[in-house]
Amino acid sequence: MNAPLVVKIHKLWSVFRTDGVPTVIHQDLDLQIAQGELLSIVGGSGSGKTVLLRQMLGLETPARGNVTVLGHPAAELGRAGAASRVGMLFQHGALFSAFTVLENIAFPLRELGTLPADLVRDVAMVKLQMVGLDARHAHKMPADLSGGMVKRVALARALVMDPPLLLLDEPTAGLDPDSADGFCTLLQSLHRELGLTVVMVTHDLDTIFELSTRVAVVADKHVVVDAPPREVVGFAHPFVNDFFRGGRGHRAQALLHPTPDGV
Secondary structure, X not given: OOOOEEEEEEEXXXXXXXXXXXXXXXXXXXXXXXOOOEEEEEXXXXXXXXXXXXXXXXXXXXXXXXXXXXXXXHHHOOOOOOHHHEEEEOOOOOOOOOOOHXXXXXXXXXXXXXOOHHHHHHHHHHHHHHOOOOHHHOOOOHHHOOHHHHHHHHHHHHHOOOOOEEEEEOXXXXXXXXXXXXXXXXXXXXHHHHOOEEEEEOOOHHHHHHHOOEEEEEEOOEEEEEEOHHHHHOOOOHHHHHHHOOHHHHHHHHHHOOOHHHO
16 A cells, blocks of 8 residues: 655746746656655755755745645645644754754744643753753753754754654755764654654765665756666766766765675
């Protein structure tokens, strides 16, 4: 039995205007994401990867086509009461600099205005520990955190409402290799244990090969291939060839799938 669809994008057109001149970013783009998948979206600069995340969040309205998320038109998520069912991790964390770590994590719950302060604090503390940080970090300010810790706090905030869908924009950008590896291990664990559906925009090949159940390549204004990573690598397209089969791609695959005796 096939898993139910969490995201369905059909015949999407994304058009931006500069000084009245239209620029088409996406044209008749189709993409479906099933429950429990961890999908990576890749593409060249200007291909509209982050725009797709914003479309799924309902922050941007398509010029044409439909974006359905968790059974609702994305533009109506807030009105349908389903906005809390989508978590978002922004590229640089987007923590509130004047809030402590715990206040940042608790912010979405506090905005609801329906839960007692003690419960909000307790839930935020649980999420802090869920992402591998202990209570001694709760009252630190964002400026006192390392890059890896900022990402973890931002992830805890994205998960504080227990959303079934998590969107990530370049989750390992700016992290050193050890921090990136640790964050990938955390994501893999949370994806499995919480049964999350995850959509991730990334250019990090190590992250793609380690985490993705499927990869969607955006080029030529639409999704040119949408398949498991090993199938995507063999797809004939100039971007795929440059991105996956260049030097960086070979190194990433070799590290994750080494041959016997290094041959």
